[in-house]
Amino acid sequence: MIKILITGSNGQVGAELIRIIKSSIDAEILCTDITSKNKEVGDLQFEYLDVKSKELTEKIFEKFKPDQVYHLASILSASGEKDPYLAYSVNLTGTMNILNACVKYNVSKVFIPSTIGVYGPEAPKENAPIRHSSIPTTMYGITKAAAEMLCQYYYEKFNLDVRSLRYPGLISYRVPPMAGTTDYAVDMIRHAARNSSYQCYLEKDTPLPMMYMQDAMESTIKFMHTDPSKLTVRTAYNVMSYTFTPDELYQAILEFKPNFKVDYQPDFRQKIAESWPHSLDITKSKEDWGFSIRFDLRKTVEDMIENLQ
Ligand SMILES: NC(=O)c1ccc[n+]([C@@H]2O[C@H](COP(=O)([O-])OP(=O)(O)OC[C@H]3O[C@@H](n4cnc5c(N)ncnc54)[C@H](O)[C@@H]3O)[C@@H](O)[C@H]2O)c1
Missing domain, CATH: 3.40.50.720 (NAD(P)-binding Rossmann-like Domain)
Structure with a gap:
């Protein structure tokens, strides 16, 4: 062992x-x-x-x-x-x-x-x-x-x-993230699962790579x-799975939580997010060690809401 x-x-x-x-x-x-x-x-x-x-x-x-x-x-x-x-x-x-x-x-x-x-x-x-x-x-x-x-x-x-x-940015439901810039994605889905509205600290059109x-x-x-x-x-x-903006995540959540509401109040994290790429070249990961994924954005949101509820 x-x-x-x-x-x-x-x-x-x-x-x-x-x-x-x-x-x-x-x-x-x-x-x-x-x-x-x-x-x-x-x-x-x-x-x-x-x-x-x-x-x-x-x-x-x-x-x-x-x-x-x-x-x-x-x-x-x-x-x-x-x-x-x-x-x-x-x-x-x-x-x-x-x-x-x-x-x-x-x-x-x-x-x-x-x-x-x-x-x-x-x-x-x-x-x-x-x-x-x-x-x-x-x-x-x-x-x-x-x-x-x-x-x-x-x-x-x-x-x-x-x-x-x-x-x-990593999306998960067990331990809430509290220290990063991509955390909004988890926070938004958590709020939706609890049927409460959410105030997002990034602009609605800020794309970031996520998984x-x-x-x-x-x-x-x-x-x-x-x-x-x-x-x-x-x-x-x-490594990465997909790119989305806060608004695109919001739209994906609406399929499962049609009454969910988000408003946008960008803070210092907006500047950090803008300095990062929207997507990454993952070719080498696929070639060298067979990187692949199972969850697209819809499946991610569905699984998150199910587990958070
Ligand atoms: N969560 C994400 O979205 C994300 C994205 C990219 C990379 N990462 C990387 O993944 C790794 C883990 O990140 P995470 O999301 O779990 O972070 P986290 O902030 O949730 O956890 C970090 C842990 O480190 C502990 N820690 C802090 N200072 C310490 C010290 N001096 N000695 C020992 N432990 C200490 C904290 O108590 C905490 O439990 C990090 O290297 C991070 O850069 C995370």
């Missing part, structure tokens, strides 16, 4: 990753976070781990001796703009601490998710390529772009099998099972 360590396990992605690992891999799992364990952790082992601390990180690795690590601890785009220093420490110092510990304790495989936040405003808006020279305008984007480079560095320098996917969490998690597990010789990208692969 392999041993899997998850950092930031209490977050939006962690809640779903725990489930899919439990159901698809014969593994002993250690969940870690800086907040006390949430209900998704259930009866799995849980330890406090602040990834900013090199000492604590190494202590946990020394004790648990993981074979694989899923490093999810992060400060996302909206929170990162409120506290850029914290975003820098968690996303970069924390990631370095994890990568160092992986090398020191002979971890065989590491997953470190990235984000569309690595793109800046001058990147192509449609089919944004994996390699680009745009400069991100948020601290989140800056730290995640550097983290992608660290992934490639540790792969080349230490032969560490570190892998990354650039997720778009249903189930597809994101199934893709992640498939990607992690891919023979390393097939992987030609060691920064991060692009």
Whole structure:
């Protein structure tokens, strides 16, 4: 049985990753976070781990001796703009601490998710390529772009099998997201499911790439099972399912909730959203490890509302 360590396990992605690992891999799992364990952790082992601390990180690795690590601890785009220093420490110092510990304790495989936040405003808006020279305008984007480079560095320098996917906005119902720019999509569907109206913090015509969490998690597990010789990208692969604007999501919700109402009051997140691409080039993900999805927008909305109710 392999041993899997998850950092930031209490977050939006962690809640779903725990489930899919439990159901698809014969593994002993250690969940870690800086907040006390949430209900998704259930009866799995849980330890406090602040990834900013090199000492604590190494202590946990020394004790648990993981074979694989899923490093999810992060400060996302909206929170990162409120506290850029914290975003820098968690996303970069924390990631370095994890990568160092992986090398020191002979971890065989590491997953470190990235984000569309690595793109800046001058990147192509449609089919944004994996390699680009745009400069991100948020601290989140800056730290995640550097983290992608660290992934490639540790792969080349230490032969560490570190892998990354650039997720778009992720839509899920178990743990509400609270720190990102694409969170409006989840919030809007949650309000619709509860039959309350919603005030959206983005303009109605702002397109962003998105994906249903189930597809994101199934893709992640498939990607992690891919023979390393097939992987030609060691920064991060692009993945996404569909592009929609807040208004297009609203229209999709109306099919299931015809009385639902939305109004628009853009805030600081509008500028962040405008700096990101509308869609990503996913060709390499299809070619190298067979990326595919099951949920289109209609199916996503239907499944979300069903589960939230
Ligand atoms: N959710 C999305 O839409 C999305 C999109 C693109 C990329 N991602 C990436 O996926 C990963 C997980 O994101 P998420 O949505 O679960 O975020 P989240 O904010 O929901 O969860 C992050 C978790 O990290 C924990 N954390 C914060 N500081 C920590 C520290 N110092 N030490 C240990 N844990 C700490 C938090 O307590 C939280 O439980 C991140 O790398 C993020 O960049 C997420």
